[in-house]
Amino acid sequence: MSKPASHKILVQKPIFIIASGRSGTTLLYRLLCGHPDTAWFSGLTDIFPRFPQISILSRLYNGKINRFLGPSPEAINIYKFCGVDDSSLKSKGSSLTERDVNKHSKLMLYKTVAQHLKWMGKSRFISKNTANGMRIRYLKKIFPDALFVHIIRNGYGVVNSLLNVKWWPDLGLWWLGKTPKQWEEKGGNPAELCTLHWKRQVEEILQNKEYIRQDQYFECRYEHVVDKPLSSLKEILEFCQLRWSDDFEKHIKCLPISSLSLDKWQDELDEISKKTIKEIAGDLIDYFGY
Numbered sequence: 001m002s003k004p005a006s007h008k009i010l011v012q013k014p015i016f017i018i019a020s021g022r023s024g025t026t027l028l029y030r031l032l033c034g035h036p037d038t039a040w041f042s043g044l045t046d047i048f049p050r051f052p053q054i055s056i057l058s059r060l061y062n063g064k065i066n067r068f069l070g071p072s073p074e075a076i077n078i079y080k081f082c083g084v085d086d087s088s089l090k091s092k093g094s095s096l097t098e099r100d101v102n103k104h105s106k107l108m109l110y111k112t113v114a115q116h117l118k119w120m121g122k123s124r125f126i127s128k129n130t131a132n133g134m135r136i137r138y139l140k141k142i143f144p145d146a147l148f149v150h151i152i153r154n155g156y157g158v159v160n161s162l163l164n165v166k167w168w169p170d171l172g173l174w175w176l177g178k179t180p181k182q183w184e185e186k187g188g189n190p191a192e193l194c195t196l197h198w199k200r201q202v203e204e205i206l207q208n209k210e211y212i213r214q215d216q217y218f219e220c221r222y223e224h225v226v227d228k229p230l231s232s233l234k235e236i237l238e239f240c241q242l243r244w245s246d247d248f249e250k251h252i253k254c255l256p257i258s259s260l261s262l263d264k265w266q267d268e269l270d271e272i273s274k275k276t277i278k279e280i281a282g283d284l285i286d287y288f289g290y
Helices: 025-033 043-047 052-060 076-081 087-092 103-120 130-134 136-142 155-163 180-185 190-211 222-227 229-240 246-254 264-268 271-287
Strands: 015-018 124-128 147-152 217-221
Touching: 015 025, 015 130, 015 136, 025 124, 025 147, 025 222, 025 229, 043 052, 043 076, 052 103, 076 103, 103 124, 103 136, 130 136, 130 190, 136 190, 147 190, 147 222, 147 229, 155 190, 155 264, 155 271, 180 190, 190 271, 217 222, 217 229, 222 229, 229 246
Parallel strands: 015 124, 015 147, 147 217
Antiparallel strands: none
């Protein structure tokens, strides 16, 4: 892989977690950020994206949830600072491609990732951002050897989760051009919109994975990560070419992971909502074996 001439640090096989929102990306991200070889955008560097050197403070991160020293759940400010503007995604209503990459964003994102590797003293970079699934071709243009880990969750569970998070009503949906609140004000069915959103995001990922090599794409199940974290993480680390260690295993065991919420949707979704989900996305849910 070639690198920009102005950089001494080679960014090798960065890892991007991709999925529809509420599919378990944050959990998987926190697990992988506890690996001794991974660097990431911290809460501090997301607040101060012009100063990647402060990521050195993240060496103090102990694997527990920490707003500043720990990994940022989205790192929206850093991506914007690097010129990765999702307004173009919303205006197109479709995924970003290699044609959306410009010299500024390519240089800045590469440089910012390289600086985080340097100051955190790590060899591999990992990113979790909900929009990553809509940037597969875009990111591959900047990082040709990038690896993409797609975490998949039962569509019923995703819809139920979206219906119950506080930020959902005001979220600007990139493919729709409006918020769920605006959708409901026009008489739209909330469960229908959540299902359409999940289906659209997942289908975009499946379409765009065709533009990367098979060895750059890996699918895992949220339910497997929650129910059997050790065996699931071993498979993911093998794909990412990251070593297994006793310290990493200890990190996994220390994080609060519960499988009690896996079937909540069965009791919390009413029968009308379940029927709506099946009618809209039944084929996709069946495709993944749920």
